[in-house]
Amino acid sequence: MSVLIVPVLVPFLTAILLALLTGKPTTQKALAVVSAIGLTAFVFWLLRFVDTHGIQTMVVGGWTAPWGIAFVADRLACIMLCLSMTVGTVVTIYTIWSVEPRQQEYFFYPLFQVLLLGVNWSFITGDLFNLFVGYEVMLIGSYGVMMVGATKPQVRETMRYIAINSIGSTFFVVGCGLVYTTVGTLNFADLAERTARLSGEQAALVTAVTMLLLVVFALKSAAFPLFSWLPDSYPVVPAGVSGYVAGLLTKVGVYSLLRVFVLVFRQPGHELALQVILVSSGFTMLLGVLGAMCQWDVRRILSWHIISQVGYMLMGVGLTANATVATAAVAGTIFYVMHHIIVKSSLFLIGGIAERVSGTQELKRMGGVLDLAPGVAGMFLVAAMSLAGMPPFSGFLSKLVLLRAGLGGGNYVVVAVSLVTSFLTLFSMAKIWTYVFWGRSEREVPAAPYRALMVPTAVLVVMTIGIGIAAQPFLRLAADAASDITDPRAYVTAVLGAPRP
Amino acid sequence: MAAVIGVMFAAGTSMILRPSLIWVVMGFGMYSNATNLLLIVCGGYAPQWQAPFVGASAPGTPLMDPLPPDIILTAIVISFAVGALLLTISYCVYLDSGTDDPEQLT
Numbered sequence: 121m122s123v124l125i126v127p128v129l130v131p132f133l134t135a136i137l138l139a140l141l142t143g144k145p146t147t148q149k150a151l152a153v154v155s156a157i158g159l160t161a162f163v164f165w166l167l168r169f170v171d172t173h174g175i176q177t178m179v180v181g182g183w184t185a186p187w188g189i190a191f192v193a194d195r196l197a198c199i200m201l202c203l204s205m206t207v208g209t210v211v212t213i214y215t216i217w218s219v220e221p222r223q224q225e226y227f228f229y230p231l232f233q234v235l236l237l238g239v240n241w242s243f244i245t246g247d248l249f250n251l252f253v254g255y256e257v258m259l260i261g262s263y264g265v266m267m268v269g270a271t272k273p274q275v276r277e278t279m280r281y282i283a284i285n286s287i288g289s290t291f292f293v294v295g296c297g298l299v300y301t302t303v304g305t306l307n308f309a310d311l312a313e314r315t316a317r318l319s320g321e322q323a324a325l326v327t328a329v330t331m332l333l334l335v336v337f338a339l340k341s342a343a344f345p346l347f348s349w350l351p352d353s354y355p356v357v358p359a360g361v362s363g364y365v366a367g368l369l370t371k372v373g374v375y376s377l378l379r380v381f382v383l384v385f386r387q388p389g390h391e392l393a394l395q396v397i398l399v400s401s402g403f404t405m406l407l408g409v410l411g412a413m414c415q416w417d418v419r420r421i422l423s424w425h426i427i428s429q430v431g432y433m434l435m436g437v438g439l440t441a442n443a444t445v446a447t448a449a450v451a452g453t454i455f456y457v458m459h460h461i462i463v464k465s466s467l468f469l470i471g472g473i474a475e476r477v478s479g480t481q482e483l484k485r486m487g488g489v490l491d492l493a494p495g496v497a498g499m500f501l502v503a504a505m506s507l508a509g510m511p512p513f514s515g516f517l518s519k520l521v522l523l524r525a526g527l528g529g530g531n532y533v534v535v536a537v538s539l540v541t542s543f544l545t546l547f548s549m550a551k552i553w554t555y556v557f558w559g560r561s562e563r564e565v566p567a568a569p570y571r572a573l574m575v576p577t578a579v580l581v582v583m584t585i586g587i588g589i590a591a592q593p594f595l596r597l598a599a600d601a602a603s604d605i606t607d608p609r610a611y612v613t614a615v616l617g618a619p620r621p
Numbered sequence: 622m623a624a625v626i627g628v629m630f631a632a633g634t635s636m637i638l639r640p641s642l643i644w645v646v647m648g649f650g651m652y653s654n655a656t657n658l659l660l661i662v663c664g665g666y667a668p669q670w671q672a673p674f675v676g677a678s679a680p681g682t683p684l685m686d687p688l689p690p691d692i693i694l695t696a697i698v699i700s701f702a703v704g705a706l707l708l709t710i711s712y713c714v715y716l717d718s719g720t721d722d723p724e725q726l727t
Binding site for chain 2: 256298
């Protein structure tokens with residue numbers, strides 16, 4: 121099915137066009153919005169199509185898999201594409217008003233399209249080396265949007281971000297090379313089939329090699345102990361884009377962990393990686409939320425919360441080590457990813473609005489946004505409650521599914537840690553609420569116009585309520601996507617054709 | 622060959638840990654070259670192996686596996702781009718703050 125290239129091709133062409141249109145801001149904005157909305161409609165259609173007709177594949181250049189470059193759209197990939205493009209569209213619309221002329225001059229819109237291109241590419245690829253290429257495109261886009269405007273703190277933090285990610289990328293290539301030497305292929309489906317047949321020393325060797333990939337993906341998803349790069353770098357991303365960066369980039373890491381460690385590597389002893397992830401997840405959750413509690417800057421608090429939330433998703437990935445609850449755990453993770461991307465992006469967008477209203481980022485000086493902009497306060501309340509896991513929002517259900525998988529597998533320690541984390545998250549959200557929304561403002565009127573920004577943000581807030589109340593179709597989709605991942609037969613058949621003798 | 626790669630990775634690591642951005646950038650150069658060498662070793666190499674073109678060599682002659690060189694080419698392109706970006710940003714940092722010691726940036 122050759123339309124699978126569309127999620128990669130559209131941002132690519134749009135980026136080129138937008139770069140050529142530099143200096144014509146209105147045309148640029150219109151084109152970016154049209155392209156994003158069009159692609160969103162397409163990926164939702166693709167999700168529907170894949171859901172009814174099964175996994176779709178495409179191999180570039182007329183080769184046959186596993187030799188050609190494979191693009192594979194299964195349910196998980198489509199869900200991630202939908203999330204990526206929904207948030208991408210919302211952020212594109214938000215930036216119509218939030219982007220500054222100086223940022224516009226520095227190729228803001230083309231760079232954002234490059235970011236979308238990289239993220240979509242990482243989701244739809246069916247090949248380990250292509251995943252690396254997708255990562256690199258995504259990273260170069262993210263360096264760009266992080267630097268855009270080039271103020272001093274931006275340059276400094278971007279430098280660190282590039283340094284740490286370049287180390288990660290180096291190890292990724294090394295990992296690809298070693299996997300190719302030990303297993304002889306890089307195609308996901310082929311790897312899944314071949315690793316399942318390994319035994320003894322060969323299997324142990326592959327497990328050792330995958331540890332390198334584990335480090336890479338843990339770095340991208342900001343898992344313990346590799347999270348220290350995140351809280352410094354995310355706050356310098358311009359408001360608006362930070363919604364996309366915060367929502368999607370670490371989740372690409374989580375997605376890769378899910379794809380590679382649950383679907384692809386199935387040699388005897390592959391559970392070791394999952395157990396490492398499980399242990400790391402507990403620390404990630406707890407340290408993330410503790411880090412958030414001692415910050416006094418809205419963006420930093422929210423950035424630390426990303427780390428703690430990634431911990432929940434990693435917990436889901438780690439729980440698959442126990443085969444009896446594997447499908448439930450993966451379903452919980454996928455549902456959690458859906459919830460988290462929407463809520464986290466909306467929180468960053470709301471944080472951006474609150475900064476515009478009060479004219480500062482410092483928590484202690486913000487105060488009184490409730491009086492100045494009651495609508496913003498309402499949206500924050502919904503998103504924050506959802507993040508902390510209060511019913512009836514999506515956060516409650518996603519945590520419930522994960523905790524049930526955890527209890528079913530007998531992992532009581534990590535379940536306890538996650539409950540404590542959830543409580544502390546509520547505390548931390550209450551802190552933002554108290555300092556930002558309550559109290560008296562120093563100003564009579566908002567520091568900058570903000571009303572237009574509320575429209576795109578409200579879309580995400582409504583979605584979190586929707587997923588919480590009408591959860592059944594989403595849970596069903598997550599469960600189906602999970603069974604595609606835990607049982608690779610459908611995936612392998614879709615890519616490689618009928619099973620070989 | 623393995624020893625050479627090991628030494629290159631060790632040298633790259635020690636350079637990246639230096640408190641100076643230009644050393645960090647050079648460390649990455651070292652890393653990416655070490656990676657490319659490692660990929661060559663992964664693919665295997667012998668002088669008598671032929672290039673894998675259809676119909677270019679007699680049946681039965683050993684052929685080179687084309688995938689590792691492919692991967693190396695892609696990796697070179699990417700590391701080149703990222704290297705250029707890193708150099709540019711290091712220079713920006715130097716222009717902005719007059720030092721290339723990351724510890725002294727405020």
